[in-house]
Amino acid sequence: MKRAILPCNGLDKQQGVLARELALRLMETQGAEVICPVLLNNSPARYEKALADASLLVIDGCPTRCASKLANKLGLRVDDKVLVSEEAKSAGLDVGESLRPGSVGMQLVEVMEAGLARAQELAVSEEPATDFESPTDYLTVTYDKFIFKIPAQGYLFNENDCWVQAVGSRARVGVSDFVQQSLTDITYFEPAEVGREIEQFDEIGSLESGKSMMDALSPVSGRIVAVNSQLVDSPELVNEDPYGRGWIAEIELTDFDSDKELLLDAAAYSMIVEKKAAEAQR
């Protein structure tokens, strides 16, 4: 599939300049179509055709994430994202503050280009290894016109509305029905990196809707052994089936007994949902 790229405009910070440079590089090497954010904002119709039959990569320079916000505002379907400032941090590169591309910056552009190529390969090769059964019985919390479902058995929860389902030394994690209803239609999922060691409450992926964004915080510590790559193309699975097909990651557990000290069972979590639902209405 052809790729369309919506980059940061690249006139405010070096990170933005590099977002633009990465877009130009991908245009040259992959024949991707680069979308001008200013023109898109003024005349969305100009790019209607380019966006209709392409997978969209959004490249933000800094966490202000203007390009992402523009995509969101126009209701565009985003398939992949890069945030240059984060990439610089994880590569340990200080790109400076010039508004011209610098040599360290161009080094980062190469790192990011290689990372994108790797991600495309990984998305095909990741396969979850363990069978996890979907819940059958639920507790429900009713508030106003909302009904929130919580699996009665087999799941534990943290107070940050994420669940864990453990089978032996493996576990699946995800977000609760309360999260998916609060966010409404989820339009984008950013998975965590497979192989990374995580502590309890570390980020294991983020979700975005037209309304808000949320980092899923892991109920358990361990190593990420798989991510649900289906969510990249179909983030709506989290809305449709938050405790089953909408799982976020699989973790090889390292200290589940200790993690459990800060986890809740279904009954205790249902009281938290009741409290949060009431607060959200205020």
Place this chain on the structure above:
Amino acid sequence: MADDTFMSVKREKINWSPTIDYSKCDFCMECDKFCPHQVFERREEAPKLIVANPYNCVVFCRACAKTCGPDAISFPSKPETIAAIKKIREEEGEQ
């Protein structure tokens, strides 16, 4: 939110809220626009933005820092906060 708790520990006992580095902050207010819990407060006088309600901050949430272009927001260490919460729970469990 006087009765607020996290894992049965009184919220006021848990050290978790953003700190603004005023040497970096450019007062774009993106963090305040994002946060639905009124942790921040905009003011007429300097500084134009403060952390007014630190105990409204959702324990372990760092989402506002991700909206910060100039990287001016920091949080306490997560492992230290986790250890402190476990310790308080243990002590209160003994009473």
